[in-house]
Amino acid sequence: MxxxxxxxxxxxxxxxxxxxxxxxxxxxxxxxxxxxxxxxxxxxxxxxxxxxxxxxxxxxxxxxxxxxxxxxxxxxxxxxxxxxxxxxxxxxIEAVKEGFALFDSDDVLVMHNSRFAQTLPDVADKLGPGLNFVDYVRFCSHSRFIIFPEDMSRQDWVTQRLATHRRQSVNFNVRLSGDRWLQVSEQRTPGQGTAMLQTEITELIKMERQERDKLLDEQARLIRATLDHIDQGICIFDRDQRLVGWNARLRDLLSPPIQILRVGTPFAVFSEHFGRSRLFDETEGPRRLGQWVDCPEARMPLTMELHTRDNVYLDVFGQEMPDRGFVISFTDVTAEREAQIAMNAANAGLERRVQERTIALQEALAEAELANASKSRFVAAASHDLLQPLSAAKLFLASLERSSAGEDVLDTVRRVQSAFESVEGILGALLDISRLDSGNAALSITNVPLGQVLAQLGSEFREIARQKRLDLRVVPTRLVVRSDASYLRRIVQNLLANAVRYTRTGKVLLGVRRRGGRARIEVWDTGPGIPEAERAAIFREFQRLGTSVGAEEGMGLGLAIVERACALLGHDLDLVSEVGRGTGFRVSVALADGEEIAASELLGRPSSEEVHPADLIVLVIENDKVVRMALTALLESWGVSTLEASGLADADALLQELGIAPDIMLADYHLDDGKNGLDAITAIRATQGIIPAALVTADRTDEVAERCRQLGVVLLNKPVAPARLRALLASVVPATSRLMG
CATH class of the missing domain: 1.20.58 (Methane Monooxygenase Hydroxylase; Chain G, domain 1)
Known part of the structure; x- marks a missing residue:
């Protein structure tokens, strides 16, 4: 129509x-x-x-x-x-009696009430959502209503204010014009924002002055002046455990609220406040101090150490007075403890070097002990450097299973063979690197086609980069350089492995630039970058950046090997990095005389775009042998490694024997001897850490579902759909040789 x-x-x-x-x-x-x-x-x-x-x-x-x-x-x-x-x-918020403001995790002002703006009228017009905390502090520092301490400049006040803002919880007082006082309290929120309260405490300050003036005579003033000029925080309690005196240093070290730091406050109030605010990172020290105060008999002198959550070490000393009162002093010994830790580390390094020199002088035992040391270094390095080619080999084998065309099979076989050849080459290179310090490393300087090295490494790492959704680009080249092929490949492989490992999102680029008579191999990434203060440390053994993504996968040997190999070969190594934007490593190698190879020989076959399944280790806990065999057969048909156990005892024994932790646990609910799978999962997590887990059961009661939700366990009802089980396994990030610890 x-x-x-x-x-x-x-x-x-x-x-x-x-x-x-x-x-x-x-x-x-x-x-x-x-x-x-x-x-x-x-x-x-x-x-x-x-x-x-x-x-x-x-x-x-x-x-x-x-x-x-x-x-x-x-x-x-x-x-x-x-x-x-x-x-x-x-x-x-407006009904709150104090001035209130909320900053988000980026230190940007979200909201505030009118009382917050009334404190400093000349700053009020600058307050509003979107104001950065640093700008807020600078505006406050220029307010005519704030009275700075006599020995502190405006810039010093800003620096101190920003430093205190980094703490989890802080209380401090600000003096205002007109003899007014303001207490500022900051508390970190669960989302790492900051809630700020401003309380008028002028009356409290005046009452405190009046009470202290009544108690102070000439001798008291002398004692007070003495206390305020010593570097220890001191508090004095009478026989009834009530506060009678303190000094300014105590306020600096412990930051107690003004409501607590008053004459007559019981010691129990102090103890309760510090326990509630979690100032200290452990409870044994504060509990021991409380037991000493409550001792019904004569108190013996107390010496102990406390560690705050802000990483400050306090040396605590308690002394009873003749009238059963007592004095407690707090001394900041953070610098001494850090110096002691550094000295212990230096002593350990010195002892190690002395031991190595001693062993070298023992000719009869030198060869055997050197072989053992080389073997240990080799195993440690292999655990780090064999990760990439072995992972690539597993991914290629997985694609081989699904391949149907003969040419695809041959191509995949060649890639697998290439990956394992890489492992063999790495083993030989590591054995040579272990001899670098002794000067016995054997070099074979030949013409090395860079295109073949880069193409092979790109093929190995492409699947690994794909798993992390990184854009890995390898620029072909026809340049030929003079170097040792094994060591040069090892250098580029380590740099590329680090770039892929430490980059969360973005790109990794591997290419070569010609610079006069030299070729500069460059590896660039969009990772977190390396702070300038840590650039020298990353080339030392077992040094890793703690903030880097995936740093737990390595042992911190990769860049140490790169630096030593470059020094041995005479290749210049350069580092360029910007925090938050990425890092670039550049290795300069001499070009061979007039030699190039065709670019078509460097490209090889294109890498498969097929997505490979993850190689997982699954712990199956099932008391029914037939069901256990069926589930194991299904998992192994997908390329999954399985560990079988009939119950918790068998699972514990198996994990202890193998020394590895599974990537995921599949547990039946009803086990033998009245046990259940949720109890088994909980017990294994207590020793192995929080491992992903699923409960396989025919029990569809709400109680079982609720327990699974509380424990973070996926519930799979029998009969289990293979598609759902495979989807569950695909959601688990595969672990690589996690050692039990």
Whole structure:
């Protein structure tokens, strides 16, 4: 039916009106036509059909209009509810008696109440959502209402204020003009934001002055001056365990609120506050101090050490006075402890070097002990450097399983062979690197085609980069250089492995630039970058950047081997990095005289774009032998390694024997001897860490589902669908040789 006379841009009512007119006209034509005419009858039938379609279209349009009206009503209600909630939130904040402000995890002001702006009127007009905390502090430092301490400049005040802001919890006082005082309290929120309260404490300060003035005579003033000029934080309690004196250093070290640091405050209030605020990172020290204070008999002198969550070491000394009162002093010994740790490390290094020189002088035992040391270094390095080619080999083998074309199979076999050849080459290179310090390393300087080295490494790492969703690009080259092929490949492999490992998102680029008579091999990434202060440390053995993504996968030997190999070969090594943007390593190698190879020889076959399944280790806990065998057969058909156990005892024994932890656990709920799979999962996690787990059960009760939710365990109801099980395994990031510890 041709409806071109109806304009689709008209409203629904207008379209209905036109269609009804069309139907009415057709009906009139039918009525005017001859009743005996076959053509009139046909027109009549078409008119009836048209009317039915018009009615159906009208009903559809009416239903659509009704749904649209309902959706608009719900949207209006939701917007009204959101506006009401926002209004209630601001009303609640405005009702707070203190000045309140909230900064998010990026230290940007989210909201504040009017009392927060009243404290410093000349800063109020600068307050508003989006204000950075650093700018807020700078604005405050220029306020004419703040009175800085006599020995502190405005810049010093800003520096100290920003330093205290980095703590988890802090309380401090600010003096204002007109002899007014303000207590500022900051507390980190669970989302790493900052909640700030400003409380007027002028009256408390004045009351404290009056009470202290009443107690102070000439001798008391002398004692007070002495206490305030020593470097220890001191608090004095009477026989009733009530505070009678303290010095300014105590406030600096412990930052107690002004409400607690008052004459007459019981020691129990101090203990409760520090326990609630979690100032110290352990409870044994504060508990021991409390037991000493509550001792009913004569207290012996107490010496102990406390460690705060801000990484400050405090030497604590307690002494009882003749009237059963007591004095507690706190000394900051952080510098001494850090120096002691550094000295211990230096002594350990010195002892190790002395031992190595002693062993070298023992000719009868030198060869055997050197072989053992080389073997140990080789094993440690292999655990780091064999990760990439072995992982690549597993991925290629997985693609071989699914390959159907003969050429694809041959191509995959060649890639697997190439990966294992890489392992053999690495083993030989590591054995040579272990001799670098002794000067016995054997070099074979030849012409090395860089294109072949880069193409082979790109093929090995491409699948690994794909798993991390990184864009790995290898630029072909025809340059030939003079170097040792094994060591040069080892250098580039380590640099490329680090780039892929430490880059979370973005790109990794491997290429070569010609610079005069030298070729500069460059590896660039978009990773986190390396701070300038840590660039020298990363080339030492077992040094890793703690903030790097995936740093736990390596042992910190890769760049140490790169530096030594470059020094041995005379290749210049250069590092360029910017924190937050990425890192580039550049190795400069001498070009061979006039030699190049065709670019077509460097490319080889394109890498497969097929996505390979992960190589997982799955622990299966099932007391039914037939079910256990069936589940194991299914998993192994997917290329998954399985560890079988009939219960918790068998699983513990198996994990202890193998010395590895699985990537995921599949446990039946009903086990032998009244045990269940959730208890087994909990027990294994207590020794192996939080391992992903799924409970396979026919029990569909709410109790089992709730326990799984609380423990973070996936619930798979029997019979298990293979597709769901495979999807679960695909969601687990494969672990690489996780040692039990």
């Amino acid at each position: 041709n409806l071109s006379i109806v304009n689709p841009r008209d409203s629904l009512e207008r379209q209905n009106e036109k269609l009804l007119k069309i139907a009415s006209a057709l009906m009139r034509r039918v009525e005017q036509a001859s009743a005996d005419s076959g053509e009139a009858f046909a027109n009549f039938e078409r008119a009836l059909m048209l009317e039915a379609e018009v009615r159906a279209r009208t009903r559809d349009l009416e239903q659509t209009l009704q749904l649209l009206n309902e959706s608009n009503a719900r949207l209006a209600q939701a917007m009204s509810d959101a506006e009401r909630a926002r209004s209630d939130l601001y009303d609640a």
